[in-house]
Amino acid sequence: MSEKQSKTASSAPPGTRQSRGRARRAAVLAAARRLFAQQGFKGASLAAIAQEAELTDAGLLYHFPSKNHLLLAVVAEGDREQDEALEKVQTAKGLPLIERMAEFGADLEADPLLTALDVTLSAEHLQEDSEVNRYFVARYERFRSMLETAFADAARTGDLRADLDPAAEAVNMTAVIDGLRLQWLLSGGSISMAQNMRDYVRGVIARLRA
Structure with missing residues (x-):
């Protein structure tokens, strides 16, 4: 996320930030489900899941601190x-x-x-x-x-x-x-x-x- 995006996100109303957070989390889960189903847990990397969800690696890890946390979710x-x-x-x-x-x-x-x-x-x-x-x-x-x-x-x-x-x-x-x-x-x-x-x-x- 760029500095400008970060400032915009931080200045957004709490409800908007929460809604965006839920949407990003849902996008990560959907991407992980697709890749885990196609490639297995061991074959699907966090980087590939982040790319599929259109997030940075850091953005994914904000919601799920490890691959195992993501799998369990x-x-x-x-x-x-x-x-x-x-x-x-x-x-x-x-x-x-x-x-x-x-x-x-x-x-x-x-x-x-x-x-x-x-x-x-x-x-x-x-x-x-x-x-x-x-x-x-x-x-x-x-x-x-x-x-x-x-x-x-x-x-x-x-x-x-x-x-x-x-x-x-x-x-x-x-x-x-x-x-x-x-x-x-x-x-x-x-x-x-x-x-x-x-x-x-x-x-x-x-x-x-x-």
């Missing part, structure tokens, strides 16, 4: 969006929740950047003892638990077979989602997450009908 933003997406599912219970999972592939296709970011970061931090690794471990546990509860509820109410294994069904459905996500990305979208997830969920329900 990107992950937290993604977590917030994932929670919002899951709220659509968690309004249902038992069989209705399982039926709603048929559209989860379409939900993932609707946000390709977040989907790519999840795959890239989870693979890159697969065996690390890091905060990002713990984040993905915890999120998978929450997701499987949600599905396990839904299968157990559907069995208890008689909508699905009483002898089904809720834990195994939850693990299998999570694995199918992950596999479709990866195939969708590697195929450039020619393999449909949306349609294949619909087909899978319908097949599961048909197999487990009471």
